[in-house]
Amino acid sequence: MTVLIETRGLSYRYPRRGEVLNEIDFKLEAGDRVALTGSNGAGKTTLLHLLVGLKKAKAGEIHAFGAQRREEKEFVEVRARAGFLFQDPDDQLFCPTVLEDVAFGPLNLGKARDEAMQLAHQALVSVGLEGFEERVTHQLSGGEKRMVTLASVLAMEPEVLLLDEPSNALDTKARWRLINILQELPQAMIIISHDDDFLDHLANRWVRLEDAKLFEDRRMIVPELRAVTV
Numbered sequence: 001m002t003v004l005i006e007t008r009g010l011s012y013r014y015p016r017r018g019e020v021l022n023e024i025d026f027k028l029e030a031g032d033r034v035a036l037t038g039s040n041g042a043g044k045t046t047l048l049h050l051l052v053g054l055k056k057a058k059a060g061e062i063h064a065f066g067a068q069r070r071e072e073k074e075f076v077e078v079r080a081r082a083g084f085l086f087q088d089p090d091d092q093l094f095c096p097t098v099l100e101d102v103a104f105g106p107l108n109l110g111k112a113r114d115e116a117m118q119l120a121h122q123a124l125v126s127v128g129l130e131g132f133e134e135r136v137t138h139q140l141s142g143g144e145k146r147m148v149t150l151a152s153v154l155a156m157e158p159e160v161l162l163l164d165e166p167s168n169a170l171d172t173k174a175r176w177r178l179i180n181i182l183q184e185l186p187q188a189m190i191i192i193s194h195d196d197d198f199l200d201h202l203a204n205r206w207v208r209l210e211d212a213k214l215f216e217d218r219r220m221i222v223p224e225l226r227a228v229t230v
């Protein structure tokens with residue numbers, strides 16, 4: 001199988017928090033749909049940020065698309081090939097209108113304006129947002145913003161998708177639409193989510209971060225049941 005992204009001995013610590021990732025070895029291969037799970041604060045977002053160079057590893061190696069990546073200029077290419085859906089859509093949307101936001105990525109990749117607009121339009125259609133082109137981005141609902149960010153990622157025609165809690169803020173219908181869209185996509189993906197049912201519909205592999213280590217398994221977390229006295 002083609003290895004798309006690989007970490008070797010990847011470690012990361014925050015000044016006051018201490019070690020979040022301790023010598024993580026991980027491979028993302030073509031066809032993988034990885035559910036990345038773990039408790040709040042386990043380090044899931046940190047791991048995805050490291051993969052695309054939004055944070056710099058303290059130790060270890062990152063290989064992506066056939067080359068080791070160390071410097072910022074090497075990660076620019078990684079970010080062009082691995083689409084990142086941020087946990088908070090407001091971190092991803094910054095243009096006045098939806099069409100401009102979705103076309104920004106392709107334009108930034110050097111596409112001609114007409115082609116970028118065409119890609120943006122197709123991406124909006126694919127996430128069910130045809131007709132949203134001229135809407136003002138910051139006036140959209142949380143769920144609409146989420147779908148616009150997905151369109152903006154897809155418009156860049158990425159080879160890999162890194163999705164940080166994509167189903168947050170979606171109502172039942174939008175959540176199902178997202179599941180259907182993601183199921184049809186050919187890209188390898190890593191999906192962070194606390195929504196096990198969402199992951200059940202998408203993942204073919206489960207990994208779990210716990211105590212700064214990555215485990216290749218799925219642990220069912222059974223909530224503690226407590227009698228509530230009213």
Ligand SMILES: Nc1ncnc2c1ncn2[C@@H]1O[C@H](COP(=O)(O)OP(=O)(O)OP(=O)(O)O)[C@@H](O)[C@H]1O
Pocket residue numbers: 014015016017020038039040041042043044045046047
């Ligand atoms: N800039 C920072 N400075 C210090 N500590 C940080 C910083 N960013 C994150 N942390 C801490 O590092 C840990 C890992 O954070 P991260 O966001 O990667 O966790 P997560 O698994 O994605 O959590 P969640 O499921 O709650 O989104 C947390 O304890 C967090 O408080």
